Amino acid sequence: MTSETAGLYDPGVQQALQNATLGGTSALAWFVSLPVVAVFYAPLAVLPYTLSGLVWFFVSASLLVWSILALKDLAPVLMARRKMAVVLAIMASPVVFELLGGGQDSAFILAVWLLGIRLVSSRHDICAGAVFGLGFAKPQLILLVPLTLLVTRNFRALASFTAVCALLAGVSLGVAGVEGLRHWLSALSSPLYMEHVQNGQAWKMVGLPSLLQAFIPPAHQAWGTPLLTWLPLPLGALILLAWIRGHRGAQGSPITVWIVALATTVVFSPHLATYDAILFIPVIMFLLEERASRVLRVSVVAAFGLLYLGPVFHVAASNLSWPLSIIQAPWSALPFTLIWLELLRSQGAAPHTSLGPVPSGKEPEAKTIIME
Template sequence: MPADEPEVLRARHQGRGGGAEDPARGASRAPAVGQRGVLLGRRAAGHRPAEGVLHPDVRRLPGRGLERTRARTGGPQPHNPAAIGIHRTGAAEASAARREGINPFRLDRSAWRNLGAAGLAWFLVIAIALTGWFVVVVPLHADILDNDLTLVYIGARIGLEQGWSHVYSLPLQHELFTQLRPHAVFNDGERFVSPPPFAWILVPLSVFGAGGATIAWLAISLAALVLGWLLAAPGAGWTRSLWLLGALAWYPVLYGLSLAQPALVIVALAAVAWRLAEAGKPYHAGVVLGLSVVKPQLLLLLPLVLLFAGRWRIVAAWAATVALLAAASLAVIGGQGLRDYLALLDEAQHVANNRYFTLAFVLGPGPLSYLAQGAVIAGAAVAAYANRRASHARIFAVGIVATALGATYWHLQDFTILILAAWLFWRDRPPLSRAWLLLAIGIAGEFAWPLTPLPILVGVAGWAVLLGAPRIAEPSNNPA
């Protein structure tokens, strides 16, 4: 046997090589087990014949000595050494690994991906803590009623105390606003112009007072965000939480929370509608989608896109739900309430802040901007028809992005709805290169908007074009 080869000693059997028979185990002439335990530095284990196998790292030197070294390259190593009678501490191997440490140049792609995801998660958590503190916590702590939900609370109070036909009465709104916030200015931005169902929803929360209703609504909004994430966010495993952290860290989402806006509730409703459509329940999906009339401008073009994409059952249920709510609203507010409501809507159309994040910022208010918004609507219909065999996720994303681009009444917090579009867009497995577009929109919504809304408008326009182009070999999905 070569001197540098490791030697495996086996227990001798009767009649082999003329050697002496092995003594019975436990007999006085049976020191072999103990000797092997000494050689290995430990007491041998078990009472099996395999106990005669020496540690594979032990070899015999030319001078009949023994040396502990590495096993031969390619030599088999027992998966469970204890199962064949070998006991080793592994102290040498462990200490060697500790001395070697982690070599970043030897990490594989999966390890780098996990490290990157962990680093991104920590960054997003810090961003949520810092931005959330200054954008949400500090303003609401200073004045818990300085938000848009207070206006809805005023509408609910007027309806309960004065009758729902007076819910859009400007003098009554002014009076109650002054009672709640005596030091605030009742300007053209302090109006309750939401549809009556929003005030109806807030009636149960009015028992907590204006401040308590705000806190309860914030809790509902966060729960709605988590629900939407659970239903619609792509990915699997712990890295899926990055989509939730990214949504919470985005400035439009946090700003919407500071105003106690219903945008996150609309995100949850649209996510539930999409999931029901995926489950083959189009009528249920349409009913849920119809509840989004509490803030209709966030999903205004989605029914049109669904219709041209062949999802007519969803649209039929949506139309029935909206018609029912509209009829109930009209019956409750009456003719005078309708006239007051239309007057408030006309006033809102002339407020420059309400169109700052629309195409009117680029083209100016007037016929040119209306023409551009009409082109967006027509393009959305064409894109929906071209993608009629696409997945429900893609169709919903087309409708949401087209709504954001073609809106006539839009604010920074309304971009919150794009987080659902991003989740559904990514579920459709787009090319990885298109992630840069989402990143650009996210950065524009985070940093560029105080200077100009142009970057985020350009990003949304580019996203709409990408979504509108049908994908090659698009997987077929059963239309609703």
């Protein structure tokens, strides 16, 4: 491990650098991503802080714009008829405010999922696997990709996915060494991370594990927090596996399988902050196109409102002891979970087969929307 990367996961070193760059601050923005992510950010580090922030803002905003336009692959009728309303709703969401305002990289992961789904659906398997592999930068948000590729017997995509992940892991090893990777793993499993991130920031998460976290009494958090960190995604993997096997051959397009994989990933992710909820937008768009049920519509509105109210609940209950502190639980996880369940339930609807944009000058054919 080189001297330049020796403090990469040292919270004391990071806090000192943060204070020197931004002035005194009480909150640590702890970098716990793979070392390869630091390599991606290295060119920005040579720029003045304000300039690098602007450059990253434009990169992230460009990826977000591309992703919104790419939603036409999942919802061609909705995007053709209500494109402006869709764009305004997405841009007005607290998810986008957190993403762009906080300088997060969730727009990159969203683009990875959307481009990967487009490529795998059009049978560009090797390219699809390579694109999905780029998501290795945030492993918890692509962990179910290799399982989906394996179960759907897409071995070419799985091979390219594995190759790209191995390449990124190799870069991480070359940059930080074995000791650096050990420090990374130690940081993710450390009591400090469990206390200040998984537990301390649970109020601003949107996954089901974080909601359950709020109901654990402080006396049991020492074992409850690690359990809710490492168990949910394997549980989600089992549910996804059972669903794919039970619906094999039932749909005419692989898009449905991949939307279910994406939804399962975000519902069961143990670390899914507000800005990462951008990954639910393709799921919502797909369902609005296919089955705009009352449950879906109410859940979307509830999620939108609860995401905005999250900070209000946190301020109101941050000084309260348990169980009153449950007020600040990430309640938006409930409507997101209902949307996931609605997706699993809605497979009696007609299969989704659209893979491309609506031809210019043509009105898309009307689809039957099932209203409950």
